[in-house]
Amino acid sequence: MTQITSHSPIHVIGGGLAGSEAAWQIANAGVPVILHEMRGVRGTEAHKTDDLAELVCSNSFRSDDATSNAVGVIHAEMRMAGSLIMACADRHQVPAGGALAVDRDGFSAAVTRAVQSHPLITVLREEIQGLPPREWDQAIIATGPLTAPGLASAIQAETGADALAFFDAIAPIVYRDSINMDICWYQSRYDKVGPGGTGKDYINCPMDEAQYNAFVDALIAGDAVGFKEWEGTPYFDGCLPIEVMAERGRETLRHGPMKPMGLTNAHNPTVKAYAVVQLRQDNALGTLYNMVGFQTKLKYGAQAEIFRLIPGLENAEFARLGGLHRNTYINSPTLLDRSLVLKSRPGLRFAGQITGCEGYVESASIGLLAGRFAAAERKGEAPSLPPDTTALGSLLNHITGGHIVSDEEPGKRSFQPMNINFGLFPELEPGSIVKPEGVKRFRGKDKTIMKRQLIAKRALADCASWLGVPAPVLAESA
Template sequence: MFQPDVTIIGGGLAGCEAAWQLAERGVRVALVEMKPAQQSPAHTTPLLAELVCSNSLRSDEITAPAGLLKAELRACRSFIIACADEARVPAGEALAVDRRLFSQLCTVRIARHPFIRLERRRVDRLPEGPAILAGGPLLAGGAAHELQRLCGERLYFYDAIAPIVDADSIDWSCCFRASRHDRSGGDGAEGDYVNCPLTREEYYRLVEEIRRGRKVLPHPFEEPRYFEGCLPIEVMVERGADTLAFGPLRPVGLIDPRNPSEPPFAVVQLRAENRYGTAYNLVGFQTRLAYPEQKRIFSLIPALRQAEWLRFGSIHRNSYVESWRVLDTELALRSKPSLHLAGQITGVEGYIESTAMGLLAAWFVHGKLTGRPLPPPPETTALGGLYQHVIRPRQPGERYVPMNINFGLLPPLPGRTRKTERRALMAQRAQRALQAWLAELDTGRTQPARSQSLSAASTAAP
């Protein structure tokens, strides 16, 4: 009789990764997936690990953040990345897959693993025993209600993201540092915000382009539901050409030290996105503008003419928890420590990021079950940067928004280096740190109780 040690809810990317990692370590897993009896509004097949949109897992170059994260996942023997590598289709420097083959590989291997029992039903009650919730951005049914009960206001259903810019690409000669109504009296203390002033002409041109710019339409299952305090810029622009100038772009209380007698007409404020000051978000710029339009239109802000965007703004349906408040450092819910969270629901964004959080959650659970707690991944790795994004305490007033992997999540290198060189050096540093971490785990751990070779499993369609 199969008695599972751990229940995993959701057979998406994170759930499959977590199930495989645990099973390969000799832990018996019940993986519960609601498809095909119930499909989310975005899923269409009965297969596990379904890619709901693009078939690309993004760059495979080690000097790109997504490439580095994938390289680290390969070093950690990620199940999802191994299946993706096998289902690869030509896509230049990106790892793109034949989506059906990819999901078939995942489904068959999971279904045939002797330590995994695949159950096809919707979970409406969260289990009492050790469990991982990996229900994704469209978590369904009673599980979502229970999670809401456990997290209260800390469970969000929509994402409203402002774009993030690389600090090195800001034209610092066109902006000034100050906090609104700064009372430092000009003693040289720098304010917390980077302020990008606009003339009247620049402001109205920006507003007009935002009004005319191409927007991404909501999916059929997304009712445009906005909070007054967090309106998309295009919605504010529709309310009148001056709305932004009296809202997030108001110049009140901001004095440009280069021109103290003449207040700017409007000011775009940038706020530090990380503690290293290597990335800044555009305050109040959550938007549905298409990505190329964001690039074109925001370059009308003089300080951002050459901006390099680490992430574009977006608004979409997405269930995620405010992880740093509701989870402990092992990704378990503080209010229900037997339940760990994995995947996009922890506040990461994207296929590989969700996979990474599935792998880490499984390793934390395994550490708990065996009494050998997992040391956290080093901060200088992409895995560690993502993990820090999820658990790092925030400043008062700092919003928690889901994140793709980007170099802004990793500590900067000491001194100044050119960008091309910097990425290579950060990747080398990450790989050294990851190898040291894995070596530490190898010496401190028992070997997996059994190991099933990936190639031994059949690739036939289920």
């Protein structure tokens, strides 16, 4: 089927989470797209397939709670805006308690099919080695954290600012049938069922105090060489390697990814575990499980040895071990305007993780916005910016100027990758938080929850009126 359109095409470079979403939004606005994706002719150090929108590590899109979680709010806003990434995620969901996790292969295959079969999208498998030629006049660079070196150098030459490179770590995946279920048990924390779960979506490995201490010692000892090698690496706090967390204090893991709260050992219900390692289902078949929060930069041999100290994982077989990865992003607050255009090159936009957002959902959301802005411009309309009160607007605002460069830490280094969070949203109107009737003591924690719920509600209402669609009807959170 060929669709007739009078517009010349917009070029999107990179068919990842952001580029696929951008292409979809542009094409659905009636403007043709040429999507240039290099996988097929050149790979990256993390992608394993040639599919568009491949998830390179975790299969989780994180919380799907739009009533009081910022990630859940951005999910809901993207759904309202007709997001391809969210539609495919919803269709390929696997159980994960309150989180939205997907079958990674089914998800990427669905995105690939939708993009390739859209009558206004042409996919070219090729590496773009420099800035888009001027005759393209409208283009979006969405080449992600692993932008190929030729293009990365061209961006650096154009912007005059150094694109930052730093390293994050990824978590290992274990074969389900190598986990000892005489020791482990299925349970979601606090038995939370969530949108697609059962309350028993995680495999839990319990540790007593002696086992925990031995494990922390092994992590720290196993890491001695690694610390020297990567000294000075500016880790993003949401993605700290497990051994870096262990190094920060003996109790850090027990209060972080290994916290035992909300879990009861099915084999020994009267004894509270001192710490618990959780594994989350990674594929629809349920054959692979992801070690939650266990991103690591330990060497492969050390990883297998140390992770088999975890009770229940003594014979664990790993489908994939953890590793290091590169992240390339530009100094967006100074380089981009509010509609993601590079100030020095009108018509050239950036989208996705290369703009300094962090994560699958955030990258796709910035792709969604870049696509809508570019399509509007192509049609001779002014890009319509989302209200600052929405999750989309808050993240866009942070990237394109909301971030403040401090005097102590001037320049590009002070702009660090950012997940969506309530800290990015504008404050509520004074007097919005009112003590509920009949409540005697209004504790700080209750106030925070109410504040989040009100910010979330405002965001969804404002997003709906921005898009001219009805706001979603959500069940009240517990």
